[in-house]
Amino acid sequence: MRNEFWYPPGFPWEDEWFLQRCALAMTVLAGFVAFLLQFSAALEALQAELLLHQVAELPDDLPAMPPLPGLMGGFGICFLLLALGQGVLALAHYLWHYQGGRSIYRMRTLPQRSELWRRCLAAPAAALVRCALAALCAAALCALYYRIFTPAGLLPAHWLLGGALCWN
């Protein structure tokens, strides 16, 4: 099916298509950088704490790295902003029908009742799905990084989901 079918008639969908991809790539990058910064800060703080106590031998209750979810705040905010942006985009699609006339009248009087909403919401909804998939992939990358670069002794027991999501 033609791409313009999913956008308001006459909408510059190629521009939006390009900008969406740029925004997604930048969000993945920004999310990963945000995670790296939080990870580095947490690791440095932990190493500083260990140094402060001048631990010669590792005790059993050694402070550990915060679990992964605790380091994903910045990452989450990046993707949350992109997701919220889709709501703004849907509104922009709707308001497009008020630009240079009142094509909203035409859309609201089409025999195909769902046409207006399909053209306003379809692209942002698809972008939301892409955003969720990208977030999952990027989160997996972060988890991999966390697992590889956290010193073995500092890895908490429930590092992946954190204590709150674990039953034992």
Add this chain to the structure above:
Amino acid sequence: MLELNHVRKSYLGSCPALNGVSLSIGPGEIVGLFGANGAGKTTLLKCVLGLLKYEGSITLDGEAVTHRNIARLSFATCEHSFFPGLTPAAHRDFYREHFPTFRERRFDALIDFFALPLHRRARGLSTGQKNQLEVTLALSQGADYILMDEPFAGNDVFNREDFYKLLLGLLEPEETLFLSTHLLEEVRHFISRAVLLDKGAVAGDMTAAALEEQGLNLMDFVKTSLHYREDRVLNTLEQLDDGEEE
């Protein structure tokens, strides 16, 4: 038959825009809708199309106007309901796709008549050309009832006169035109019925034949029905003169 029964519409914080309008418009009629600015003409047309919520009932052959029968109504407005980012050719594709009764030959004929550039985006057309595209689309949709709201605001007189002539030959017997305009003189030979709105209510409703029988012309009928005060200009000028003398 398009039937309006006791249609009322009020905008928030203002007096009623429509105050119990009842009308029946049959197939094949060419109805002129007249009234002063703010009389409720545009509101009435928008209510018929379901673009505004209203009280009362509006039916098309006994059925409420919904998405099932909305294609039987088309609308040309001076606000322009076409898509500014599409060319006339792309509009033709869009209409062909959405309206099974789209009249492609009529579309092409009107585009030729108005000499509209087929591949220029609508936003790049002049005001007159935009009106022409709007009217072309309304007439080509394949609707039984064609609603027009000041479709030629900004067009030159020759284009308008020629268009009205063309329209008379173009419309098929079952096609109905409901035309809101201020250009009384131009449409007086063209309409089969005149409906006058005043302060949201029907102030007059007469067929062209009845007007002719009574020896009235459209302008007299409108002036009488709307209680036009011939002396208002003179009174204002006199008031101004008195003020200056003091």
